[in-house]
Amino acid sequence: MAAxxxxxxALHGEERHPQAQAKVPVDGPDSxxxxxxAVGLQIGCAVVPQLLDLSANAGNAxxxxxxxxxxxxxxxxxxxxxxxxxxxxxxxSLRPSPATFAFEQSDKLFQFASIHGQLVRGHNLCWHEQLPxxxxxxxxxxxxxxxxxxxxxxxxxxxxxxxxxWDVVNEAVHPPDGxxxxxxxxxxxxxxxxxxxxxxFTTAAKADPQAKLTYNDYDIELDTAEQSSxxxxxxxxxxxxxxxxxxxQAIGVQSHLQATGPRPxxxxxxxxxxxxxxxxxxxITEMDVNTRALPGGPEAQDAAVxxxxxxxxxxxxxxxxxKALLTWGITDAHTWLNQSKQPWALRPDFARQRxxxxxxxxxxxxxxxxxxxxxxxxxxxxxxxxxxxxxxxxKDPYAPFAVPGSPGVPPQTPPHQ
Ligand code: XIL
Numbered sequence: 001m002a003a004x005x006x007x008x009x010a011l012h013g014e015e016r017h018p019q020a021q022a023k024v025p026v027d028g029p030d031s032x033x034x035x036x037x038a039v040g041l042q043i044g045c046a047v048v049p050q051l052l053d054l055s056a057n058a059g060n061a062x063x064x065x066x067x068x069x070x071x072x073x074x075x076x077x078x079x080x081x082x083x084x085x086x087x088x089x090x091x092x093s094l095r096p097s098p099a100t101f102a103f104e105q106s107d108k109l110f111q112f113a114s115i116h117g118q119l120v121r122g123h124n125l126c127w128h129e130q131l132p133x134x135x136x137x138x139x140x141x142x143x144x145x146x147x148x149x150x151x152x153x154x155x156x157x158x159x160x161x162x163x164x165x166w167d168v169v170n171e172a173v174h175p176p177d178g179x180x181x182x183x184x185x186x187x188x189x190x191x192x193x194x195x196x197x198x199x200x201f202t203t204a205a206k207a208d209p210q211a212k213l214t215y216n217d218y219d220i221e222l223d224t225a226e227q228s229s230x231x232x233x234x235x236x237x238x239x240x241x242x243x244x245x246x247x248x249q250a251i252g253v254q255s256h257l258q259a260t261g262p263r264p265x266x267x268x269x270x271x272x273x274x275x276x277x278x279x280x281x282x283x284i285t286e287m288d289v290n291t292r293a294l295p296g297g298p299e300a301q302d303a304a305v306x307x308x309x310x311x312x313x314x315x316x317x318x319x320x321x322x323k324a325l326l327t328w329g330i331t332d333a334h335t336w337l338n339q340s341k342q343p344w345a346l347r348p349d350f351a352r353q354r355x356x357x358x359x360x361x362x363x364x365x366x367x368x369x370x371x372x373x374x375x376x377x378x379x380x381x382x383x384x385x386x387x388x389x390x391x392x393x394x395k396d397p398y399a400p401f402a403v404p405g406s407p408g409v410p411p412q413t414p415p416h417q
Pocket of ligand 1: 086087170218254286336
């Protein structure tokens with residue numbers, strides 16, 4: 001009830017009732033951090049370490065910046081109990097040259113997190129994007145295995161014992177590339193072959209036996225043909241690794257969602273539950289809601305974005321193996337959706353996007369209250385638990401996940417229709 005009042009206040013408050021100047025409390029006991037802790041969930045966001053003030057010391061309240069002094073640092077401290085570097089731990093940031101590592105920003109992130117009692121996700125050890133500029137001319141079939149192994153050993157051992165989970169391999173699946181295993185044709189695949197994935201996981205496990213080793217990917221949330229196919233290939237990959245004793249402990253579902261179009265549903269629940277059967281945790285790793293295609297002003301954006309957070313979190317949070325929820329940023333002032341000029345980010349009216357729980361001015365928006373209310377509903381299933389029961393005539397309970405077009409599988413297998 002209180003949350004509903006707050007939601008309405010945040011939607012309509014200051015503009016319509018200028019006399020109501022009192023701010024809705026969202027810090028401390030009213031924060032996402034506190035509400036998530038109450039239901040045993042890690043909650044947090046991607047951060048830019050350069051923007052964090054390290055002198056804000058949790059042991060000395062007066063040194064913690066007020067929202068007026070440093071709203072970014074303030075909000076990250078108040079709202080998150082887990083952080084991930086938006087870019088600072090990618091190869092392009094860590095590897096100025098083949099022979100060197102630059103750990104300044106990632107070290108700063110770990111230091112900040114430890115001062116403020118926050119966990120850290122590592123993102124990421126192996127990806128086809130954001131490779132350093134020297135990579136394409138330097139890496140070869142002769143040195144690629146050593147290059148990958150040395151990078152993972154060096155980075156993962158530096159932070160060993162301090163990482164909640166590592167995105168060991170990011171976005172390795174791309175069924176449109178036409179391979180039966182659904183793998184993406186990437187530099188790593190070209191240079192090493194499909195076993196680069198196993199190599200990355202086994203190397204990470206040796207370097208940091210405590211971190212939960214994660215496979216992370218996007219566009220695996222919806223029940224569309226494309227996303228069902230990709231989700232199937234991700235599950236097949238996880239099963240392959242698991243069956244061969246390769247250390248994988250979690251699947252990361254990025255959750256870059258759209259305000260328009262279909263909503264996630266049964267297929268994603270199936271993925272989460274199939275992961276649970278293998279003993280894998282699931283993390284919502286990069287949630288935001290893109291309003292590129294949504295007409296209307298800020299209020300329309302806010303309402304649509306909040307509705308997506310609500311329905312998505314009501315779907316996934318009741319699943320007991322969903323252990324962490326991170327948004328890709330905390331404020332609209334720092335989100336890739338307001339930085340990119342690409343068609344997938346740019347609105348036709350050139351208005352700023354509002355994909356995150358805090359707006360450009362660090363005011364909580366309806367998405368914040370939708371998140372907090374979803375946390376408050378706890379982890380009780382709102383969706384019938386038999387939603388993923390396969391059709392009676394299906395011989396293979398995992399049939400919805402077979403990759404359309406691969407041997408023995410019809411070109412399209414829409415899930416649960
Ligand atoms: C994005 C960052 O947010 C941008 O700043 C950067 O320019 C490109 O990468 N999937 C991922 C993230 O795994 O690393 C991406 O982050 C967003 C999509």
